Amino acid sequence: MLLRLVCITCFWLLIVDGVHGKIVFSSSRPRLAFKDPSGSNIFLMNSDGSDLTRLTHDGGIESYPAWSPDGHHIAYERAFRGWDIWVMNADGTDRQNLTSHVPADARDPLWDYTPSWHPDGDRIAFHRFIWETEETHIYVISIDDGHIKKFIANAFTPRFSPDGKWIGFLSNNNQLWVANADGTNPRQLSDEEDVELGGWSPDSRQILYRQLGGPLDPQILFILTVDPVFDDKQAVPNKEIRMPIRFTDPTFGADGKSILFSGHGGGKRWHIYRMYLEDERVIQLTFGEFIDYYPHEWKIPLPVSPRGKVPLLWGEIKEK
Numbered sequence: 001m002l003l004r005l006v007c008i009t010c011f012w013l014l015i016v017d018g019v020h021g022k023i024v025f026s027s028s029r030p031r032l033a034f035k036d037p038s039g040s041n042i043f044l045m046n047s048d049g050s051d052l053t054r055l056t057h058d059g060g061i062e063s064y065p066a067w068s069p070d071g072h073h074i075a076y077e078r079a080f081r082g083w084d085i086w087v088m089n090a091d092g093t094d095r096q097n098l099t100s101h102v103p104a105d106a107r108d109p110l111w112d113y114t115p116s117w118h119p120d121g122d123r124i125a126f127h128r129f130i131w132e133t134e135e136t137h138i139y140v141i142s143i144d145d146g147h148i149k150k151f152i153a154n155a156f157t158p159r160f161s162p163d164g165k166w167i168g169f170l171s172n173n174n175q176l177w178v179a180n181a182d183g184t185n186p187r188q189l190s191d192e193e194d195v196e197l198g199g200w201s202p203d204s205r206q207i208l209y210r211q212l213g214g215p216l217d218p219q220i221l222f223i224l225t226v227d228p229v230f231d232d233k234q235a236v237p238n239k240e241i242r243m244p245i246r247f248t249d250p251t252f253g254a255d256g257k258s259i260l261f262s263g264h265g266g267g268k269r270w271h272i273y274r275m276y277l278e279d280e281r282v283i284q285l286t287f288g289e290f291i292d293y294y295p296h297e298w299k300i301p302l303p304v305s306p307r308g309k310v311p312l313l314w315g316e317i318k319e320k
Contacts, residue, residue: 052286
């Protein structure tokens with residue numbers, strides 16, 4: 001019996017190790033949807049790029065999809081006479097406008113962008129642009145009651161760390177900062193301005209960014225270690241990778257061993273790629289005359305027994 005269990009466990013681990021999960025991303029495909037060549041929709045695919053599925057059909061611009069921690073929902077930003085934060089089931093059903101505005105014209109007084117789930121799954125951070133004052137602040141909305149509160153002033157692009165300890169964000173001069181998850185004790189991580197913030201590593205120890213302009217090479221990906229806490233000292237990238245092509249939207253893969261990004265494929269094409277950190281091997285995941293961007297991967301967690309020791313298979317072993 002023990003030998004059988006060991007064999008099954010090894011087989012299970014081999015399966016899980018080879019499967020990342022599901023990737024959501026935004027894409028211009030099909031380009032002429034709703035006769036709007038500038039529009040985009042949310043798509044879903046397997047980690048290897050197979051089984052491409054369109055999730056939204058609403059028109060306008062739908063982008064910046066983010067998995068909920070349990071993988072049951074996807075938050076995203078949508079532009080249709082203004083910008084709002086939306087959420088839907090993982091299969092694209094039951095789409096709901098969370099920050100629901102009713103704009104009189106294209107210049108809605110409030111524009112909401114870049115949703116980021118807290119790991120508890122009970123709230124979403126986003127940034128809001130206020131047209132009247134031309135200010136940008138980070139807000140948090142409660143999933144249960146829809147209550148919205150101001151969270152971090154003069155900041156945008158929030159990113160909760162997976163362990164719920166930190167929130168990364170950009171200041172209004174595009175510098176990288178990190179604060180406690182409740183918004184307290186903010187500290188600046190980068191001297192450079194005009195930075196694009198990427199995603200956190202699954203263990204919440206590292207965060208990605210790149211320089212959009214200025215003296216640094218825009219094709220360099222910076223991997224910054226922010227944990228353990230540095231004692232009031234400037235954090236420094238512990239790794240720099242020169243990317244093989246123009247890139248944007250870098251984020252860690254669900255395995256923590258790879259980077260997903262949108263890469264320039266020539267002309268007006270941008271595709272989703274995966275780079276493995278061990279050997280910097282790059283694999284192209286999407287193809288065609290489209291613009292694919294903002295990838296985010298979710299991995300099905302490995303079930304464990306109540307003792308937290310033995311991986312469980314669905315079916316007879318789980319029942320035992």
